[in-house]
Amino acid sequence: MDAQTQLELEAAAFRRLRDHLAARTDVQNIDMMNLTGFCRNCLSRWYQEAANERDIEMSKEDARSTFYGMPFSEWRDQFQSDASDAQKAAFEVSHKQAT
Numbered sequence: 001m002d003a004q005t006q007l008e009l010e011a012a013a014f015r016r017l018r019d020h021l022a023a024r025t026d027v028q029n030i031d032m033m034n035l036t037g038f039c040r041n042c043l044s045r046w047y048q049e050a051a052n053e054r055d056i057e058m059s060k061e062d063a064r065s066t067f068y069g070m071p072f073s074e075w076r077d078q079f080q081s082d083a084s085d086a087q088k089a090a091f092e093v094s095h096k097q098a099t
Contacts, residue, residue, distance in 0.1 A: 018043070022069050025079040034090040043067055 001009075021027070021040055029039035041064070048063035064072040083091070 018067060025075075028081060028083070028087070030083045030087045030091055034087065034094050037094070040067060 021043075029041060032039040044063040044067035045060070047067060048058045048060060051058040051063070061072065068075040
């Protein structure tokens with residue numbers, strides 16, 4: 001496979017992941033962090049870092065808006081729920097193992 005095709009396939013996979021997560025608003029970021037070690041915010045930060053590495057100025061909020069499809073504050077207000085005690089405990093356990 002040539003490099004351009006690989007790049008296009010990777011970009012398509014990223015867009016599909018972004019769109020899938022946009023449709024799955026029932027999945028909370030803390031659940032993703034507990035299971036995978038990353039969440040929507042991580043993906044938006046990686047997107048921002050990739051832009052900045054290419055001298056494309058992008059703020060944290062711009063990256064989040066790109067990834068969430070709306071300002072993060074709106075997404076949070078519409079879809080984010082408070083973490084349960086069980087979710088918080090799982091987060092503590094998963095992040096002790098990661099360090």
